[in-house]
Amino acid sequence: MESALDSIGFEHHDHSTCMGDALESAEQTCSSKGLRLTKGRRRVLEILLQEHRAMGAYDILGLLAEEGFRAQPPVVYRALDFLVGNGFAHKIEKLNAYVACMHPGDDHSPVFLICRNCGTVAETTASLRASLGQAADQMGFVIEATVVEAEGLCPKCLEVANP
Template sequence: MQTVGFGQHDHSACVGGGMKAAEDACAAQGLRLTKGRRRVLEILLQEHRAMGAYDILGLLSDEGFASQPPVVYRALDFLVANGFAHKIQKLNAYIACAHPGDSHTPVFLICRGCETVAETAAPLKSTLGEVADKIGFKIETTIVEAEGMCPTCATAST
């Protein structure tokens, strides 16, 4: 699985691919991708940066969406529950999933310089899984968030 977020890449593929995956999944599962949900996902896909609910709310009201906090929270809940977005606990913010459609345990690399968030899947999961197996612990969810410097910020600071 590719680490998406840092450095040069074809970002239009991230946006287009993310929307397409959400549309396909909604069609296949009979979920409703309402105008509001679609717009919130589009906003999250614009940048590899986590956004708080109130940032999103601000953008939506600038666009003239009749948006109340509950509307945004419900849209975010929908996107997270269906795997189109993830919540970054550390930042109390949301990010579009970089690998929609794949079942995965995301690992987030958060740059403290530019606040870019890259999503990857580290082998960590299996190591943790082995440890848990040994003691008979059944893992249901794992959240891994690492904070540090992205290549661009690390270069700039030296």
């Protein structure tokens, strides 16, 4: 049996604790900022944390429907807006999909490594900020937000492609 460490995602981390840690940190942030992590918002965050896969709003609606929640699309969109707006999740524009943030609470410019085959997403903070910042400085440009989305193959899919 594969361990949780290498069966989910491709970033080395202990998946058995990451969902609980992320939910706990979201709860703490919400209570300290006076935000309401409603049941629906929490469930959407849980779904995003489960597999570290980028998921569209309709994928989430489908899962909720399977669980017997008859959520309407606007409900899911509002929950996603809340999660993204408060730094618990990110939107991946390229895929029009969402992932849970793996570094909540840190001020960071996320860099996403997206597997084009299985849709797994790893978030790293490997910083391009410094070099990008320098280039922008030279042009007198002030960067307010940076999101880097890199597409490729994850180690698992690479192994299948080149056994």
